[in-house]
Amino acid sequence: SQQGEEDPQALSIQEGENATMNCSYKTSINNLQWYRQNSGRGLVHLILIRSNEREKHSGRLRVTLDTSKKSSSLLITASRAADTASYFCATLGGVQGAQKLVFGQGTRLTINP
Amino acid sequence: DTAVSQTPKYLVTQMGNDKSIKCEQNLGHDTMYWYKQDSKKFLKIMFSYNNKELIINETVPNRFSPKSPDKAHLNLHINSLELGDSAVYFCASSHNGGNTIYFGEGSWLTVV
Numbered sequence: 001s002q003q004g005e006e007d008p009q010a011l012s013i014q015e016g017e018n019a020t021m022n023c024s025y026k027t028s029i030n031n032l033q034w035y036r037q038n039s040g041r042g043l044v045h046l047i048l049i050r051s052n053e054r055e056k057h058s059g060r061l062r063v064t065l066d067t068s069k070k071s072s073s074l075l076i077t078a079s080r081a082a083d084t085a086s087y088f089c090a091t092l093g094g095v096q097g098a099q100k101l102v103f104g105q106g107t108r109l110t111i112n113p
Numbered sequence: 114d115t116a117v118s119q120t121p122k123y124l125v126t127q128m129g130n131d132k133s134i135k136c137e138q139n140l141g142h143d144t145m146y147w148y149k150q151d152s153k154k155f156l157k158i159m160f161s162y163n164n165k166e167l168i169i170n171e172t173v174p175n176r177f178s179p180k181s182p183d184k185a186h187l188n189l190h191i192n193s194l195e196l197g198d199s200a201v202y203f204c205a206s207s208h209n210g211g212n213t214i215y216f217g218e219g220s221w222l223t224v225v
Contacts, residue, residue, distance in 0.1 A: 042203055042216035086154060098168050101214055103156040
């Protein structure tokens with residue numbers, strides 16, 4: 001069954017505002033990653049947070065991880081029109097040598113100018 | 114510089130046909146994948162290969178047959194195409210099966 005669930009499924013905000021997306025997962029993980037997908041394109045890796053980390057920053061991105069609640073959030077600060085895309089969380093788990101990345105259904109983010 | 118490239122980008126074909134999607138990566142990675150993204154944007158792993166060896170097969174119908182002639186290539190052949198096979202298929206690669214995965218731009222398959 002699907003590992004991750006993302007909330008909200010769609011988010012529309014004004015340029016300059018912050019956008020927060022949430023992700024929940026079901027099983028133990030090695031790390032959790034966030035990817036962006038622009039319309040009609042492939043997925044691009046944004047940031048990775050390991051299971052023993054609680055928060056990570058990269059530019060305007062801030063990711064938190066709460067393994068006790070099996071949840072993560074992605075915050076994009078000072079949003080720009082170019083941030084319009086779908087955002088996916090993905091969890092890496094499984095046995096060594098056969099690990100796989102399991103994706104949530106994504107959040108469709110629209111930044112209005 | 115193309116990291117993970119897959120062809121064709123668009124493919125429209127009739128039910129019952131056989132088609133192939135090719136994928137190549139120039140990142141020197143040893144692990145390659147095929148993912149399927151359905152109309153609801155749900156992305157699911159289909160196969161994973163490490164050094165040409167099949168590692169993960171996610172109960173994909175045997176009409177789907179991946180082939181990895183070398184570490185840099187992972188092709189996907191689909192027999193007897195069905196309407197439900199319509200989706201976007203993404204090839205991807207990573208180093209040693211973990212962490213960051215690099216995706217191709219996708220192949221849009223439409224079965225009519």
